[in-house]
């Protein structure tokens with residue numbers, strides 16, 4: 011399994027930099043960092059790690075490394091120092107042996123346990139190497155001090171795509187879009203970035219900007235799909251009822267016919283449905299001038315299933331509705347891309363990969379087409395945000411590596427964050443870090459005792 015992983019990713023700069031001597035016995039490690047809410051209004055930063063090849067419930071597939079209370083974070087030193095710690099950990103893990111020096115390069119105290127263990131194998135010759143950093147956008151921007159992000163005019167660390175209305179505008183998804191011709195290598199990215207904004211993860215062997223992975227949860231299920239699903243439903247109902255439609259008519263349709271179709275579909279397909287009945291507010295459609303966008307009461311998993319549902323809905327309703335063709339094609343392209351990922355293993359076959367990438371790119375193009383068509387209309391729809399651009403890079407990554415992004419998404423990481431958040435919230439602020447770690451350890455060793 012390790013061999014396949016490193017071979018498939020062998021053309022990635024990160025893997026070349028790692029220069030693994032024993033890939034068959036080296037496990038790839040994913041790191042995840044996230045801000046987690048504790049108590050009501052506080053936050054702490056949680057770093058955890060896991061093996062890229064292991065899927066399963068969060069408590070048995072992820073481990074907490076550390077947590078820091080937001081109020082104790084010194085920007086940017088705290089996260090920078092953590093990057094150095096992770097770098098040391100990964101350098102040690104990559105040797106397969108206990109270290110003979112501590113993180114500051116000091117020898118262990120004479121007679122200490124550490125000194126006795128130094129240079130002995132810690133796992134019978136098995137090793138671990140860095141393979142990716144994961145986190146939502148906020149975490150990525152903060153920890154890696156990104157100067158190109160959704161917060162900036164230049165939105166992307168991989169290419170010159172930008173928010174300005176010039177040839178590099180990111181809203182253009184055509185295959186000849188100008189930004190596609192000039193992607194940045196990791197080395198170019200470093201040259202473009204002032205040294206004080208270099209990520210301290212440069213201390214981690216194998217880290218490159220390309221290993222800050224995009225993931226389906228944040229990019230698609232909490233991003234792109236939140237615009238696509240309500241956009242399709244609203245456009246469909248509006249076309250069906252015609253120009254005279256009033257907002258209250260749309261609201262009535264959402265709450266009744268559309269909602270009933272969703273509930274029936276959930277029952278039929280045995281999908282766990284959501285209890286939040288559709289309405290104008292939850293679809294972000296309180297005015298014609300607002301772009302439809304799902305309310306955050308719809309969680310990532312629900313939104314993912316809505317991708318499938320909306321295609322079924324449009325198929326069932328596709329009778330004499332004006333301009334239904336592109337909406338149907340759009341929802342088909344997205345649903346099938348998701349489906350190809352869902353039914354595949356950690357790596358896609360050549361054929362599946364080609365189809366998924368083709369459909370994903372078609373989806374983006376169709377969406378852009380609808381968005382452009384909508385510009386003169388007073389009923390706004392088809393908003394494009396930087397996450398659509400991330401989705402494009404995610405597809406390019408799939409194209410390069412055949413990696414199934416479903417194997418890298420953050421669902422279980424987020425679940426661990428939830429659990430840590432719950433534990434931390436039940437502790438006293440003064441002892442939160444220590445008590446949380448102890449309770450987390452007890453949870454691993456004895457099961458859920460709290």
Ligand SMILES: [Zn+2]
Pocket residue numbers: 042043044144145146420423424
């Ligand atoms: Zn996360």
Ligand SMILES: [Zn+2]
Pocket residue numbers: 166167168169170171189399403
């Ligand atoms: Zn880009």
